[in-house]
Amino acid sequence: MEEKPKERANLIITCMDRRLNEALELRERNEMANTGMPTIVLRNAGGDVSNLKDSIREALLHYDVREARVAVHNDCGAMNDIANRKQGKAEKDRERDMTAMKYVAKNPEDLCKENLAVQQKTLTELVASLSPNTTVIADSLDVLHVPHPNGERKAAIILDSPERPYTHYSELASMLHTDTNNVYVIQYTGKDNMLPDISLIPKALGVKDITIFSTDKTRIKATELFEGINRQAFAPEINLRLMELVQQPARQNRVKLKG
Numbered sequence: 001m002e003e004k005p006k007e008r009a010n011l012i013i014t015c016m017d018r019r020l021n022e023a024l025e026l027r028e029r030n031e032m033a034n035t036g037m038p039t040i041v042l043r044n045a046g047g048d049v050s051n052l053k054d055s056i057r058e059a060l061l062h063y064d065v066r067e068a069r070v071a072v073h074n075d076c077g078a079m080n081d082i083a084n085r086k087q088g089k090a091e092k093d094r095e096r097d098m099t100a101m102k103y104v105a106k107n108p109e110d111l112c113k114e115n116l117a118v119q120q121k122t123l124t125e126l127v128a129s130l131s132p133n134t135t136v137i138a139d140s141l142d143v144l145h146v147p148h149p150n151g152e153r154k155a156a157i158i159l160d161s162p163e164r165p166y167t168h169y170s171e172l173a174s175m176l177h178t179d180t181n182n183v184y185v186i187q188y189t190g191k192d193n194m195l196p197d198i199s200l201i202p203k204a205l206g207v208k209d210i211t212i213f214s215t216d217k218t219r220i221k222a223t224e225l226f227e228g229i230n231r232q233a234f235a236p237e238i239n240l241r242l243m244e245l246v247q248q249p250a251r252q253n254r255v256k257l258k259g
């Protein structure tokens with residue numbers, strides 16, 4: 001049987017930082033309007049490529065990705081956490097301590113620069129073995145101009161499928177009754193272990209409200225993750241819930257205007 005040609009898509013690996021939501025959503029909507037290409041966004045603490053490698057592999061197998069972008073940003077909470085670990089100021093955490101050991105820099109600014117180089121290298125190696133025609137682009141984004149809205153900071157863990165990447169963060173925020181700039185978004189295909197990154201949310205960011213969103217394809221994994229978080233020591237202090245992800249309209253069903 002002949003294989004169907006893969007649909008083209010953009011791929012972005014970036015941080016869970018709430019201040020990236022609006023820019024990512026705008027980029028996805030513009031790309032879709034201008035080129036018809038979906039953007040698969042995968043996010044975790046610091047845009048750590050190695051912790052997202054199974055999801056990246058899945059996206060590269062599913063789509064024809066010509067450009068894979070890794071984007072870090074200034075004032076990154078994940079890098080501040082590493083800086084604190086380097087200076088012995090953070091609570092012991094096996095996974096986060098191991099991540100910190102991979103970095104040489106000690107202050108947050110230098111760590112952000114080092115992080116970009118580390119993630120670019122890791123993504124280049126991963127892409128070379130899976131999808132040699134994909135070009136890796138590295139970006140550093142400025143988030144300091146993003147306003148600090150009032151209201152409680154929340155976290156959304158999205159267990160996505162590469163067929164339906166979710167980037168409409170403003171709708172997600174309204175489901176959580178808060179501002180788009182108040183939501184930290186961790187996003188993956190359900191294949192990687194994200195518990196170490198999720199543990200940062202209450203510990204390093206002080207966020208006490210976590211919602212896990214699943215699609216029909218990722219529901220079982222979402223339940224496992226929910227139970228995994230419940231078993232963590234921080235569980236009693238956080239408000240944890242499980243929700244269905246509201247599907248974006250299927251691309252093939254986009255309405256055509258009648259002339």
Ligand SMILES: [Zn+2]
Pocket residue numbers: 015016017045046047073075076077078079
């Ligand atoms: Zn960050």
